[in-house]
Amino acid sequence: MGRYHYIFPKWSNLLLPMMILGGAIAPLYVVMVVAYGFSPLTTDVGFQPQQPVPFSHKLHAGDMGIDCRYCHNTVEFTNHAAIPPTQTCMNCHTQIQKDSSQIEPLLNSYITGMPMQWQRVHDLPDFVYFSHSAHVNRGVSCVSCHGRIDRMEIVTQMKTLSMGWCLECHRAPEQHLRDPDLVTQLGWGIDRSLEQMIEDGSFWRQQNNLNPSQDCSTCHR
């Protein structure tokens, strides 16, 4: 026997209940971490920046029924869906509501030639190459990614835009496919069941021979 006969001190008995307690708390911790991961704090869902003028998509696209492509005119031809220049707004606003104080910044921009400082809502990371034309021309509606813009006073981010969210559709795109002529009809299909949407989507998938790629290099070039 050595001089120091070490055995566990009495307080070390406490370790057992503490470990049991820790084991009991662990599931709660996991739930909280996962909930935080899905919460808007991490995903940016609900992002709603203040715009320089209170432009209402509900009024323009919804109530008045202006087609998305009137303003976002490059969406069918390029990767990027263009933000319209002030001149596009002034096509109408030289005639309509031209004295409203709400569009004063717009008039200033028109006179000075300085562009409007619109705040970007849907922003993908720079290492992602997303093509609007590739999706829109194949029958993926605006609503699938942007939600019911035609009902929004102020545009809000509705989807997570995460990679997993992209892949969900690339793996099973049917319910988001429709006749390419109807992509800007945001309310189309609202009266249909999911099964009907999938059935219709399967038809268009076959019709247009759509096989969305899941390779890394499709989006990360």
Added chain:
Amino acid sequence: MSTIIIDNTFEDPFRRAPLVLGHDNFTSVTEEICYVNEAPRPPKAWYVAFFISSALATFLVVLIGYLFVAGVGVWGNQNPVMWGFPIVNFVFWVGIGHAGTLISAILFLFRQRWRTGINRFAEAMTIFAVICAGMFPGIHIGRVWLAYWLFPIPNQMEMWPQFRSPLLWDVFAVGTYFTVSLLFWYTGMIPDLATLRDRANTKLKAMSYGILALGWRGSNRHWHRYERAYLLLAALATPLVLSVHSVVSFDFAVSQVPGWHTTIFPPYFVTGAIFSGFAMVMTLAIPARELWGLKNFITMRHLENMTKVILLTGTIVGFAYSMEFFIAWYSGSLYEKFAFINRAFGQYSWAYWIMVSCNVLTPQIFWFKKARSSIPIMFVASLLVNVGMWFERFVIVITSLSQDYLPSSWGYFTPTWVDIWMLIGSFGLFMTLFLLFIRFLPVIAIAEVKGVMPQAHVGHGHDHHLEDEQ
């Protein structure tokens, strides 16, 4: 304590060969083994070895830092040989790690009682070898900050490792092997840690060993549960001996590369692993028993048994080499045939013939009793086997990759200085861990080795020494 060396290598069916020499009671056994840890200073050679190996290990860490900053271009890995040294070293070290579990688990289940002398440090060697092995694929992935992608962790990208790829199976196989080996090693050590705790002469030592010994008191109930746990772990570890290197061999065999795509790979790799593992145990055991006077526990009989395992597995490996050639010819596949003729007579033929002479020819000397009882011959042979087994992996990885189907993409692999020093550095890391283990943990399973002494079987009607009963 006496140190009379008697020859215990005889094969007499009427007389059980003693496995512990020079001791007739348990106290002196404890004293002698614990002296390795309790001596005020380790032998001078320990300091020299520790200085060299820790310097090499530190250099390895520096090189890994350089690799992280500069990228994998510091290695010789280049089209078409993208695996290069890191994977050669990985397979080499995983192979070394096989003897530990074989000795601990399989020999335990087969009641090979001579394992008690060498199992503890064979297991330690396993742990350290797997650490060295695991490091190489870890740094080989290029973007080390994404190393967690190796594991199937749920993530917002909904991206998973390729479950059909043996590279993922490898992660599981090596991970399981490391975990089980570590548990097995630690479980076996608990009674001995308690021995060191009770003999400790400083408070720090008493507390450290005390915590590690988990409150072991040596009661009947403790022993009962301990032996149950040990048996269960042995049963769990046994399939792992076969599975780990089989899965490692799938990394090659599942691919289509000529020279890799063969069904012989799993058994051939497992045998090679046991072969190299035993050689490494021998390389470590011979100096260790000289330096710390452990000749009473790691006796000539132990060493001779190991030479027999090396002879057997080395011959099987040689058979596998010739079978590869036979199948290459028998398959009628142009590419297979080329791959093997190229191995033996192509641009890497030097490596191939180093491999054959070290792995197949060297062990054949152990047919002779003289070689099996000569320490210098054993030591040199075990070193040569280590060299040969490293070159085996070099030959497999490099020759097949450098010249596969398309002559237009053929190349010649040249390692850089970083490659070579990382290999040397991994030996430094391995030896550093091993030297620390020798100094601070019980090198020989004290409790178990007592069980193979005749004094443990008093009253069983053998020719034991009744006067030694305590």
